[in-house]
Amino acid sequence: MKKFLIPFGFLLFVVGKSNAQNTQNNPGSNHGNKFEQLGGILPTPNEYRTASGAPGPKYWQQRADYDIKCNLDESKLQLTGSETITYWNNSPDALTYLWLQLDENEHSSKNNANYQDGSGMPDTASSQQIGRMMSQNEPNKGGVNIIKLTDGLGAAMKYTINKTMMRVELPTPLKPGKQIVLKVDWNYYISNRIKEGGRGGYEYFPEDGNYLFTITQWYPRLCVYSDFQGWQNHQFTGRGEFALTFGNFKVQMTVPSDHVVGGTGECQNYQQVLSPAQFARWQKAQTTKEPIEVVTLDEAKKSEQDKTTKTKTWIFKADNVRDFAWGSSPKFVWDAMPAYVEGKKVMCMSYYGKEAYGLYRKFSTKAVAHTIKTYSKFTIPYPYPVAQSVEASNGMEYPMICFNYGRTEKDGTYSEAAKYGMLGVIIHEVGHNFFPMIVNSDERQWTWMDEGLNTFVEYLTEELYDNKFPSRRGPAFTITDYMKLPKDQLEPIMTNSENIVQFGPNAYSKPATGLNILRETIMGRELFDYAFKEYARRWAFKHPTPADFFRTMEDASAEDLDWFWRGWFFGTDACDIALDSVKGFKPEFITKSNGTAVVYKKLAGPQVNAFEDISKVRNRDDKNIQFLTDADTTLRDFYWKYDRGIEPYDTTNIAVPNNTTAATLTDDEKKAIAAENFYQLFFTNKGGLVMPIIIEWTYKDGTKEVERIPAQVWRKSETKLSKIFVKHKEVASIKLDPMRETADIDESNNSWPNVSAPSRFQVFKAAEQARGQSTGGNPMQAAEKKKGF
Known part of the structure; x- marks a missing residue:
């Protein structure tokens, strides 16, 4: 999802509902x-899903294949399509109807889901905001128009559209093991994604008079029918994403002839749609060690100026995927290089306009390659033949292709925030190939199962890109501001996506942080x-639930983690966890039974995290770990040096007793204890x-020791606890959680003798800018000006 809770009720994994x-x-x-087991909170194991968290012996899932032909009319900003869907009923149930998603109805004034939130009048508002307020109830041309729906033989089929869902009523029940063919003709007007929002649409560049199209959620597509809830036909509100069925795709896109197209899967006719020079570069890119421009910057600039009425048809094929998306524009520079995952070649590619050239040409495709290789290490080997990143001032994922952001200043320089924001969103969105494109959870119900798990592996991948990467989601100390909020502003992670208030912290950061704490x-x-x-491995190309994840993590580790999930x-x-007090004792030896004893700066400083987390x-x-920026020194740009002090931080322009009975001890026993x-x-x-109690002991001789006590120490007293420790040395001070591993929200009560928390410096909010552009102070630009460039 774009790179960003259920009141407590019973957790019932039943058809259509989960709490x-x-x-x-x-x-x-x-x-x-x-510390009690989750017991009745989790669903009862069955022959479809076992108590170990693995698929059961009778696990099943449906399949849907698509053959789609479509035409992009740039002059009318309209997409017209015709598709043939083959649907296999692998369930044990006879189906009397099918549910399809019409996600583009999000933009319809008539057929949107109509989930509304409260609102208030701001002190200041942009003209765009006022325009949205004025137009929110006005009729528009948005949404899908169903032109025709028939079966495979051409007989008309009855259907009902309910907002963003369409029910197709079958003339006879579709029995287990049988299949049905549907044919659908449709069209819709493409929305202005920048003004109206949403994941797909167009961005218009008035200075060049051209468009960048991201075509997503664009065809009528089958909902998931599963063993744990039946049809997943919750409305699409714009937030909860897409539970989808696996299948094979063949897609033909007819677009203006000056466009370059990137899409899910492999293009089948590059030789027909590319120039001879471009096709030769594509062939050379198959074995290159550095990204090669298949479509060059000069060619993209020329295409931007071409105004043509001619068209080309690009043909793509993708097998065993759950969705299909594509981008089309005359603006695209396109570069490519291979990466290898367990000996299998994966073509890593990027598409971007001149506005992003200074960032994407250097970093994007290598970040794609780094991502699929790192995720493969922590999950399963990347199974698809391509992985693509498209710069579209966006952040959204689909199989084998994703849309990201990251644009430079007009002079080609960029801020450190723009660089790491771009790298982070590329890693995040490419990583979504694994969660949920392969490990295919229900995003509309459990956002954390894809966003949270993916953000966690994104964090691992960022950490292995560069040891100075300023990761914001993953280290435990970064979640504390969220977790200390009042309870009426919080929801559990186990909350339906539509009901989450603090969406980014709840669905992304908190799950990722929790997994990092576990690790x-x-x-x-x-x-x-x-x-x-x-x-x-267990759930690749299948539909897991939260219980399957919880149970597998325990089953494969022999760790009882129910207390942590709870x-x-x-x-x-x-x-x-507060360290309330400390009592020290020295033994006394007696012969009778008795007791024993801000500065604000014009230029941004390095974005290195102020605290180095344990990872x-x-x-x-x-x-055994080699960071990518060490293995490939071409990735060492200005900010790589800046973060290490090689490029100096320019400060000249910156103004910014326990009673017990005992027998008399022997001399040897006294000697052993006395010290x-x-x-x-x-x-x-x-x-x-x-949580575990982590104690850092600092001794009077200056040495330190860290002691770790598992969380189970609280199992017999969950609120207050005391514990005795025996040390060879005399203790000078004690600190809890010295590496800030447990997300402790109040560090002022973690020390003895008590040490006050450091005071905070003031922070101001910068003016908002378009997503993915260079923001904040730009030391790179200032340094180049000093050099006279």
């Missing part, structure tokens, strides 16, 4: 709740990576979320 409740086994008690702090990398990889996924409690430290210490120091630490779980 979640963090049930309490022993309400009012300080134990017996947080680094609770399970360890080896156990976690094995179990996570097993989940991807707290992190089903609850809204935060981690706030960065471990990755740097791991001799020891005993400490009793008292903790309070103020936040309610149980």
Whole structure:
């Protein structure tokens, strides 16, 4: 999804509905709740989905194949299509009707889902905002027009359109093991994506008089029919994304002859649609070690000026995918290079206009290659023949193709925010090939199963791109501002996508952070990576549910994680473990039974994270890890040097006792104990979320030691706890969670002697700019001006 909760009820995995409740086994008690098994919260295992989290012996799923012909009329801004759908009923049920999605009705004034939110009048508003307010109830031409719907023999079929869904009523039930052919003719007017929003549409460039089209959610397509909920026919509101059925696609797109097209799958007729020189470059790109421009910048600039009425038809084929999307524009520069995943060649490609050339030419295709190789390491080998990134001032994913953002200043320079924003969105959207394009969860119901899991592996991939990558989602300390919000502003992760208020933190950041905590702090990398990889292997090209993920992670690791799922996924409690007090004891030896004892700057500083999280430290210490910017030094740009102090940070222009009975000890026993120091630490779980206790001991000789106590220490007392520690050295100070691993929301109560939290500096919000453009101070531009460029 674009790179960004259910009130507690019963979690019932039944047809059409899912809710979640963090049930309490022993309400009012300080134990017996947080560590109990999920039990009845998860669905009962069956022959389709086992208790281990694996598909059952009778697991099934449907299939839909598409043969589509379409025409892009640039003068009318209209797309016309004709498709043949072959649908296989692999379920044990006889189906009397089929449900299809008409997602483009999102833009219809008549047939949209009509899910409304409250609103208020802002103090200031742009003319675009006012225009949207004025037009929101006006009739428009948006939405899909169904011209004709027949069966394979041409007989008309009855259908009903309900907002963004279409029910096709079958003349006779479609029995198990049988198939049906549908033929649909349709058209719609393409929306202005920049002004109206949405994932697909056009962007108009008035200075050049041309368009960039992203054609997505564009054809009537089958909903998922599954064993755990029947038809997934929830309305498309613009947020919850797309549960879709796997199948094979053949798509023919007729577009203006000056356009370049990139789409899901492999083009079948490059030799017919490319010039001889371009086709020769495409062949050369099959074996290159650096990205080659198949369509050059000069050719793209020339095409931008061409105004033609001629057309070309591009033919694409894609097998075993759940969707199809494409981009078309005269603006596109197109470069390509191969990457290899377990010996299999994958063509990595990028499409971008001159506005993004300075960033995308250097970084995009190599970032695509890095992403599919890294995700393959943590999940399954990338199975498709191509992976593509398209710059479209957007952020959205589809099989084998995604739309991203990242444009330079007119002089070709860019800010560090623009660079890392572009790299982050490319990694995120390309990564969606794995979640949910391959591991195909229900995005409309459980956003976290694709966005959260994908954001987590995005974080791992960013960390392996460059050890200085300023990852914002993944390190535990970055989620604390969200988790300390009042409870009435929070929802559990286990919440339907339409009901989430804080969408980015809830569906992206919190799940990703939770998985990173599991990997680094609770399970360890080896156990976690094995179990996570097993989940991807089990559910590749299938439809998993949350229970399948939870159960697989435990089944493959022998770790009881129900307490973690309860707290992190089903609850809204935060981690706030306080070190209330410390008592120190030295033993006394007696012969009788008795007790024992802001500055604001014009130029942006390096975007290196102020705190190096534990993943960065471990990755740097791991001799088996080589970062991409070390392996490929061509990726070391101005900001690579800037972050390391090689390019200097220009400050000249910156103004910015325990009673027990005992027998007398022997001299040897006294000697063994005399040198020891005993400490009793008292903790309070103020936040309610149980977490491991991580203690950093600093001794009076200056040395340090980190001690880790598993979360299960809270199982018999979930609110208050004390624990005794014996140390060979005398302790000078104690600090909880020194590497900020547990997302503790209040670090002021983590130290002894108490150390006050550092004061905050003021932050201001910069003026908004178009998505993906260079923002903030631009040290690269300033440095080049000093050089006289």
